Amino acid sequence: xxxxxxxxxxxxxxxxxxxxxxxxxxGKLDDLRVDSQRGIVDRIxxxxxxxxxxxxxxxxxxxSPEHRRxxxxxTAAAQSWPGPEADTLCLKRDVLDRQIIDTQGRKVVKVxxxxxxxxxxxxxLRRVEVGLAGLVRRLLSGLVSPRLLRRLAxxxxxxxxxxxxxxxxxxxxxxxxxxxxxxxxxxxxxxLADILEDLNRVERKRVMAALDPETAAQALSEAEPSVxxxxxxxxxxxxxxxxxxxxxxxxxxxxxxxxxxxxxxAVLDAMEEEEADEVRGLLVFKEDSAGGLMTSxxxxxxxxxxxxxxxxxxxxVDDDIIPEMDEIPLSDDAGKLVGIVPLVRLVRAPGGRPxxxxxxxxxxxxxxxxxxxxxxxRFEKYHLRALAVVDEFNDLKGIINIEDVLSRLVKGD
Amino acid sequence: MLxxxxxxxxxxxxxxxxxxxxxxxxxxxxxxxxxxxTYSLCGARYGYRLLWILLPVTLALIVVQEMCxxxxxxxxxxxxxxIREEFGLRITFLLMMAVLFTNLGNAAADFAGLxxxxxxxxxxxxxAVPLGAFFIWYLIxxxxxxxxxxxxxxxxxxxFAYPISAVLAKPDWSEAIRGTITPxxxxxxxGVSMVVxxxxxxxxxWMQFYLQxxxxxxxxxxxxxxxxxxxxxLGSIVAVVVAFFIVVACAATLHRAGIFQIASGAEAAEALAxxxxxxxxxxxxxxxxxxxxxxxxxLPLSTAYSVCEGLGLEAGVNRRFKEAPEFYxxxxxxxxxxxxxxxxxxxxxxxxxLISQILNGLLLPVVLVFMALLIRRRSLMGEFVxxxxxxxxxxxxxxxxxALAIAMAVTSALPGAAPGY
Numbered sequence: 002x003x004x005x006x007x008x009x010x011x012x013x014x015x016x017x018x019x020x021x022x023x024x025x026x027x028g029k030l031d032d033l034r035v036d037s038q039r040g041i042v043d044r045i046x047x048x049x050x051x052x053x054x055x056x057x058x059x060x061x062x063x064x065s066p067e068h069r070r071x072x073x074x075x076t077a078a079a080q081s082w083p084g085p086e087a088d089t090l091c092l093k094r095d096v097l098d099r100q101i102i103d104t105q106g107r108k109v110v111k112v113x114x115x116x117x118x119x120x121x122x123x124x125x126l127r128r129v130e131v132g133l134a135g136l137v138r139r140l141l142s143g144l145v146s147p148r149l150l151r152r153l154a155x156x157x158x159x160x161x162x163x164x165x166x167x168x169x170x171x172x173x174x175x176x177x178x179x180x181x182x183x184x185x186x187x188x189x190x191x192x193l194a195d196i197l198e199d200l201n202r203v204e205r206k207r208v209m210a211a212l213d214p215e216t217a218a219q220a221l222s223e224a225e226p227s228v229x230x231x232x233x234x235x236x237x238x239x240x241x242x243x244x245x246x247x248x249x250x251x252x253x254x255x256x257x258x259x260x261x262x263x264x265x266x267a268v269l270d271a272m273e274e275e276e277a278d279e280v281r282g283l284l285v286f287k288e289d290s291a292g293g294l295m296t297s298x299x300x301x302x303x304x305x306x307x308x309x310x311x312x313x314x315x316x317x318v319d320d321d322i323i324p325e326m327d328e329i330p331l332s333d334d335a336g337k338l339v340g341i342v343p344l345v346r347l348v349r350a351p352g353g354r355p356x357x358x359x360x361x362x363x364x365x366x367x368x369x370x371x372x373x374x375x376x377x378x379r380f381e382k383y384h385l386r387a388l389a390v391v392d393e394f395n396d397l398k399g400i401i402n403i404e405d406v407l408s409r410l411v412k413g414d
Numbered sequence: 415m416l417x418x419x420x421x422x423x424x425x426x427x428x429x430x431x432x433x434x435x436x437x438x439x440x441x442x443x444x445x446x447x448x449x450x451x452t453y454s455l456c457g458a459r460y461g462y463r464l465l466w467i468l469l470p471v472t473l474a475l476i477v478v479q480e481m482c483x484x485x486x487x488x489x490x491x492x493x494x495x496x497i498r499e500e501f502g503l504r505i506t507f508l509l510m511m512a513v514l515f516t517n518l519g520n521a522a523a524d525f526a527g528l529x530x531x532x533x534x535x536x537x538x539x540x541x542a543v544p545l546g547a548f549f550i551w552y553l554i555x556x557x558x559x560x561x562x563x564x565x566x567x568x569x570x571x572x573x574f575a576y577p578i579s580a581v582l583a584k585p586d587w588s589e590a591i592r593g594t595i596t597p598x599x600x601x602x603x604x605g606v607s608m609v610v611x612x613x614x615x616x617x618x619x620w621m622q623f624y625l626q627x628x629x630x631x632x633x634x635x636x637x638x639x640x641x642x643x644x645x646x647x648l649g650s651i652v653a654v655v656v657a658f659f660i661v662v663a664c665a666a667t668l669h670r671a672g673i674f675q676i677a678s679g680a681e682a683a684e685a686l687a688x689x690x691x692x693x694x695x696x697x698x699x700x701x702x703x704x705x706x707x708x709x710x711x712x713l714p715l716s717t718a719y720s721v722c723e724g725l726g727l728e729a730g731v732n733r734r735f736k737e738a739p740e741f742y743x744x745x746x747x748x749x750x751x752x753x754x755x756x757x758x759x760x761x762x763x764x765x766x767x768l769i770s771q772i773l774n775g776l777l778l779p780v781v782l783v784f785m786a787l788l789i790r791r792r793s794l795m796g797e798f799v800x801x802x803x804x805x806x807x808x809x810x811x812x813x814x815x816x817a818l819a820i821a822m823a824v825t826s827a828l829p830g831a832a833p834g835y
Binding site for chain 1: 429488489490491498499502503504507630633635636637725726
């Protein structure tokens with residue numbers, strides 16, 4: 002077994018003649034197949050004489066890019082190859098020249114070359130090369146002597162991304178998809194959103210498909226409005242519905258409002274009845290009015306409850322609305338807004354007292370039709386963090402959070 | 415407006431307006447200095463006789479541009495990007511270098527067009543070219559795609575100058591119509607190269623790259639595809655209608671007066687004055703100036719898009735200078751080089767332009783074949799892949815254009831042919 006000990010690049014090994022044990026030429030090295038779980042080369046692909054053959058890495062006797070020589074242990078080691086199996090990764094076919102996500106640098110890059118390192122009997126996938134050095138190596142390999150090329154490339158910027166931080170955008174298979182999922186699911190949703198913005202339609206669809214609905218929803222809610230609609234449009238209807246169910250209804254309504262009519266209805270129909278109804282209720286409001294800003298998914302206490310009962314009910318509240326609960330609106334049996342209880346006062350109040358004793362009459366609520374400007378002014382004037390929204394009959398309809406106001410201000414439409 | 419205020423016809427119209435732009439801009443920019451000169455020469459030399467060519471040219475233009483629009487909308491990737499992913503880096507790199515060089519020559523021709531058009535009204539090229547170059551540089555570097563597109567669409571309106579100057583020239587409309595519907599080719603070197611030149615100037619390689627990149631940058635979605643297609647079809651028709659009026663204007667004046675040879679678009683404008691009045695001359699020159707400046711902006715832009723896509727670098731008018739430095743430096747460099755070339759005294763401009771024209775002709779077949787191959791791949795196009803009928807249309811158009819492009823490269827290299835500038 003004589004194999005190279007130095008780091009090699011994929012561009013340096015592709016095209017090397019492959020011989021069998023008797024020295025008969027089988028063809029050229031066309032691709033390397035990788036066990037994506039372990040990140041090592043497990044087969045080589047040989048193209049020659051009009052046929053494509055494959056041999057296990059263990060059957061490779063000599064692997065020497067320096068002498069441009071690859072030889073197999075025995076003749077029978079190479080079998081004809083029907084083509085890539087569904088669950089494998091071939092470096093030239095699937096990685097080279099493709100877009101990948103650099104989960105460490107949090108950006109989308111194109112792969113110019115791939116670095117492999119011999120380690121014991123194995124050839125390990127180390128890094129993908131995205132810098133100028135990789136480009137030059139690719140362009141000149143085979144045209145100038147390997148040694149000169151190494152010298153040239155070593156002088157240029159080497160930008161490598163360790164294989165562990167590479168997430169494939171085009172995960173063809175379930176196993177690879179699992180790996181992608183593990184890698185990108187750990188990223189911050191805001192970074193994921195940036196990446197989504199950099200990808201094209203097909204890639205967005207694939208990345209979203211690799212995420213669980215909750216992570217996908219978080220990433221989506223961080224993206225620019227124009228990107229949000231494009232992403233949802235690119236997804237399968239069922240999947241889009243799953244993701245939108247995870248979002249606050251007002252956000253879901255904002256996104257759906259930008260979709261073509263047919264698509265909008267299809268996604269709503271695929272959503273759970275309850276969530277879909279909430280979104281439908283919000284779709285009638287103008288986007289830049291209080292109704293368009295508010296979320297209808299919030300905790301409200303009933304005016305007849307005691308402090309203790311209210312706190313008990315609070316235990317059952319969904320996690321995702323907790324951040325928006327500095328103040329709790331109170332409504333009577335008819336659903337009319339009665340007042341507001343700051344959470345802090347509630348916590349410090351004796352449990353047996355009626356909750357209404359600690360509320361203040363809410364006179365600052367806005368109606369659903371109130372324009373965005375009025376909403377902002379009210380937040381600023383009363384130093385609010387949340388604002389109740391009622392309809393013309395004073396029925397409590399929703400809550401606007403400071404965060405919704407801020408993001409609308411920043412996006413400045 | 416309501417989130418769902420628009421329904422039915424209103425919503426459809428809004429959707430079309432939203433994606434409108436790239437097709438109209440690409441086709442119109444195609445009537446740049448070189449194009450205007452070719453059409454003027456065609457009218458001066460052959461009168462109304464060759465107008466019929468514009469009909470098949472329109473069809474070919476629509477077929478080719480529709481392919482790009484479809485690929486851009488469906489894959490969300492530019493043409494250079496797709497070629498790299500499907501055919502490898504080396505081929506893409508060679509293609510990019512050819513695109514770079516060709517477009518450099520084309521952009522120089524456009525700055526020359528701007529200079530000569532403004533010299534008609536007495537503005538020195540040493541004022542016109544630097545100012546024009548600065549303006550288009552500023553527009554792209556400090557603007558977003560939206561603002562740039564608005565400026566481009568307004569620039570498209572300038573092409574109305576040509577129908578007006580054609581009407582001022584009082585052409586023989588019945589002759590013009592006869593020339594449009596009865597095919598005839600003057601079978602000599604000049605005539606054949608004229609036919610080839612017209613087709614070559616109307617369908618250029620940079621257009622496919624630019625159209626697809628700008629559709630991608632605009633983020634047109636599949637649900638908008640009907641609007642995208644309409645944009646392309648209308649743009650192609652408008653561009654050819656403008657070409658028609660340029661030929662008619664020159665046929666009615668220069669050809670009738672026996673002026674069969676002109677050396678530039680500006681010379682055509684000068685020659686119009688005694689025959690059709692000062693207004694026609696000014697309109698013609700004004701159209702040429704704006705068209706040249708417009709193209710001098712889009713060609714470098716198209717090049718920067720293609721090269722950056724092909725090499726996997728950040729690209730796009732919507733990005734900041736810091737986010738896509740290579741893209742903006744490339745754009746800046748091409749403008750500086752092509753504008754600078756025009757300002758060198760006694761620069762041998764014609765050879766530069768001729769070589770880029772020949773390269774155009776050689777590059778087009780390659781690009782078209784790549785496109786025809788890409789659009790057949792189901793893995794890329796999904797349900798939008800070419801059907802059997804579309805495939806026949808695509809390959810027929812491609813084959814015809816490949817033959818013509820090669821003919822053009824050959825005839826450009828021969829003496830006595832019509833130079834395409």
